[in-house]
Amino acid sequence: MRTVCIIGFCLFAFTACKTEKVDDSKVLAISWYYPQSDYQRWVNTQDSSYSFVELYTLEPSKIDSVLESVDGIILTGGPDIQPRHYGTVDSLSVCGEPNTLRDSIELLSSEFAKERGTPILGVCRGMQIMNVSLGGNLYLDIPSDLNSDAHKVDETDAEHFVYGTSERFKTVFGVDSGWTNSNHHQSLRVIGAGLEVDGMSIDSVIEAISLADSLSHPFFKAVQWHPERMERDSPMAANVLREFLKAVNNE
Numbered sequence: 001m002r003t004v005c006i007i008g009f010c011l012f013a014f015t016a017c018k019t020e021k022v023d024d025s026k027v028l029a030i031s032w033y034y035p036q037s038d039y040q041r042w043v044n045t046q047d048s049s050y051s052f053v054e055l056y057t058l059e060p061s062k063i064d065s066v067l068e069s070v071d072g073i074i075l076t077g078g079p080d081i082q083p084r085h086y087g088t089v090d091s092l093s094v095c096g097e098p099n100t101l102r103d104s105i106e107l108l109s110s111e112f113a114k115e116r117g118t119p120i121l122g123v124c125r126g127m128q129i130m131n132v133s134l135g136g137n138l139y140l141d142i143p144s145d146l147n148s149d150a151h152k153v154d155e156t157d158a159e160h161f162v163y164g165t166s167e168r169f170k171t172v173f174g175v176d177s178g179w180t181n182s183n184h185h186q187s188l189r190v191i192g193a194g195l196e197v198d199g200m201s202i203d204s205v206i207e208a209i210s211l212a213d214s215l216s217h218p219f220f221k222a223v224q225w226h227p228e229r230m231e232r233d234s235p236m237a238a239n240v241l242r243e244f245l246k247a248v249n250n251e
Contacts, residue, residue, distance in 0.1 A: 025049060025050070025051055026051070026071045026249065027050070027051045027052070027053060027069065028050050028051070028052050028072045029052075029054075029072070029073045030073075030074050031055045031074065031076050031109060032076045032102060033054045033056075033057075039076055039228050042227070042228035042237075043074075043241065043245070045238075047245060053070065055067075055106075055109060056105060063105065067109060067112045068116075071118075071119070071249075072118065072119040072245075072248035073118055073119070073121070074121050074123065074126070075106050075121070075122040075123065075125070075126025075127075075129050075130065076124075076125070077123050077124035077125045077126065077226060078099075078102065078124075079097075079098070079125070080096055080098065081098065081103055081128055081132060081138070082095075082098035082103050083138075083140065085103060085107065085132050086136065086137035086138060088138075094140050094141050095140060095186075103129075106126070106129045110122075110129055110133035114211075119219035119220075119244060120219065120220055120221075121240070121241075121244045123222070123223060123225075123226060123228065124182070124223075124224055124225070124226055127222030130192070130209070131191065131209065131222075132192070133192065134192025134194060135192045136188060136189070136191050136192030136193075136195065137189050137190045138187065139186055139187050139189045140186060141185055141186065142185050142187055159180070159181060159182075160182060160201055160202075161180075161201065162177060162199045162201055162207045162225065163176065163199065163200060163201075163202070164176050164177060164198060165199055165200055166196060166197070166210075168214065169198045169208060172221065172240055172243050173239045173240060174235045175235045175236075175239075178235055178236040179234075179236070180207070180225035180230070180236050181225055181226045181227075181229045181230045182207070182224055182225035187206055188209070191206075194212055194213065195209050195211060195212065196209065196212040197209055207224045207225060208221070208224070209222050210222070219243065219244055219246075221243075223240060227240055227241065
């Protein structure tokens with residue numbers, strides 16, 4: 001059982017009693033808020049009735065009960081995960097300074113969602129977190145490990161092509177392939193237990209994953225790109241959000 005340890009507080013996963021909601025509104029947990037509220041604005045393009053809670057700023061004693069009470073979880077983009085979480089020696093020259101608190105909260109959230117059947121969507125770092133939480137690992141640096149610079153680009157020039165590798169890709173995105181907004185220097189290497197690759201880029205970088213047994217979970221999916229930064233009517237952004245919100249609403 002994973003724990004989140006913060007200045008003497010040890011938060012044990014999956015132990016708190018479920019917090020009752022005061023109304024029927026749906027609540028989404030977002031692991032980390034961005035200054036421009038990118039993820040909230042993205043969700044609101046399809047349904048503005050949701051409430052949001054940021055997991056990172058919660059008191060340690062409240063994380064369990066919040067995870068119990070929310071209707072869905074979004075793990076957002078961000079810095080590199082501490083490599084020791086997936087059995088690799090840390091290299092600050094490659095990975096930079098890790099945020100160990102954020103790592104712990106997001107790994108806990110992914111494990112919770114998997115065990116409890118809470119719909120969860122991972123974006124960029126969020127996909128890497130979900131993979132690591134199930135025993136997978138990462139390439140530390142795509143240019144060094146895969147001899148490709150296609151993904152390590154400036155945010156103003158981050159468009160690249162992704163194609164589906166499973167039937168689920170077309171089910172979720174409504175297309176066989178498409179252009180995405182993505183910039184990252186790490187990617188999935190070994191896939192975590194129970195996961196399947198749904199999409200890849202032309203240089204064989206994994207771009208979309210989900211649980212292979214789709215009947216065992218309403219929505220456990222992730223993408224390496226940033227749908228929240230894309231055109232709102234793009235199938236690579238709008239459709240994955242639509243499918244996630246369907247799961248949140250038990251549709």
